[in-house]
């Protein structure tokens with residue numbers, strides 16, 4: 001009897017200890033478009049409690065690279081979330097041909113999950129994101145994601161007791177991380193509110209309506225984005241005005257950047273293309289943490305925050321701009337504010353933080369050319385025209401090529417059948433021709449790794465290849481070449497080259513000893529590492545492995 005009671009006491013003690021060790025909150029921070037070298041580049045002007053909390057207290061992976069070729073937002077976020085590559089999780093690009101309709105579609109579009117209107121009246125904001133323009137409905141949900149996320153796995157392991165949320169300046173940055181079992185909110189460039197869809201809820205909780213009712217984004221009407229520090233303190237060589245920067249119809253290529261009046265069609269977009277976008281997200285996140293009572297009990301909760309301003313600023317001004325340096329320095333202060341809030345409410349000692357990015361960013365081709373590395377711009381319609389020209393030359397008809405949307409070229413099966421040709425033969429022959437064109441770095445049919453001029457890139461294309469969603473030929477550009485849709489964009493990501501695959505990965509939390517790690521690791525390792533730390537199984541389709549510097 002006595003012996004049994006002792007054993008029971010020991011077991012209870014052990015159970016108590018294990019419970020005390022489990023973090024109360026997993027905070028996954030993703031900075032959209034934060035290339036792996038940028039933290040080192042700007043470190044001297046960071047404060048002590050923002051990025052430096054992560055860099056000084058955490059395990060810092062300085063050589064983390066995505067394994068897939070199409071380094072775009074939904075692909076990177078879903079890879080971080082699931083620990084799988086797009087060949088498995090299915091999010092092969094921001095846009096692909098949807099088999100059900102035979103049309104191009106947006107990655108998280110879902111006509112069965114309409115947006116829930118917020119209290120503020122919407123104005124018609126101008127849509128600058130070419131991926132969003134391909135959405136055939138306003139509805140959004142995670143239904144197209146084919147693998148469970150870490151957040152899903154945590155929800156299931158907690159018997160449905162964990163609270164799971166994903167928030168972002170972008171719909172896809174929020175939806176991918178919240179998985180199928182969590183709840184996502186994202187910023188609207190129509191009215192500055194945070195919104196969600198009927199996939200997640202029937203109506204907004206009071207705290208969301210109250211937050212939106214304050215109209216915090218609209219209060220920036222007439223204000224502007226100013227530099228944080230005196231101009232002379234920024235890096236030498238930073239230029240504020242290059243002719244190939246984009247001024248967003250009066251937002252200006254140089255500081256200060258005026259948001260304009262709130263009824264300007266680009267007002268709420270400009271707010272997102274500034275440090276204010278990240279601050280609004282933080283403010284919404286604080287209200288979420290408080291109102292949903294995250295991290296207040298022994299059951300580990302999950303919050304993903306995906307900051308969008310760095311990517312937006314990169315696209316319009318480039319990663320070598322004064323704007324890029326400033327938006328990252330201001331994000332440093334925003335993160336310090338977030339960590340202080342978490343410390344007060346939950347305790348940093350009870351919080352496991354994982355930090356990364358969904359992709360990197362290329363320098364602008366004109367800038368690379370000015371420095372002596374010649375590069376140019378390729379637009380989707382030019383790639384399509386080249387492919388149709390090659391098809392005409394080889395097979396007597398341009399109609400065998402249906403469409404091109406980065407990164408895939410799609411063939412027309414009916415037109416190929418009419419000519420009595422074989423689809424694979426056509427794809428292979430066209431790929432050989434396209435690989436010879438200026439600016440093309442690789443042209444690979446059907447996920448095959450037989451062609452193309454870089455074995456690493458070819459392997460990355462294979463890892464991007466989901467048979468139901470990939471097009472017939474994967475096309476990517478030469479290094480520093482730009483490939484995108486026509487329109488006002490200065491710089492792009494999306495290639496398999498290292499400036500696009502390189503991202504930071506940092507883990508900070510209870511029991512983790514600070515270290516800087518140079519060995520090559522991959523974002524597919526993030527979800528399995530979180531799972532190991534929480535002593536749960538990795539997400540079902542995860543391909544990565546737990547990072548030993550974190551879990552040992």
Ligand SMILES: [Zn+2]
Pocket residue numbers: 032033072073074311358359
């Ligand atoms: Zn992105």
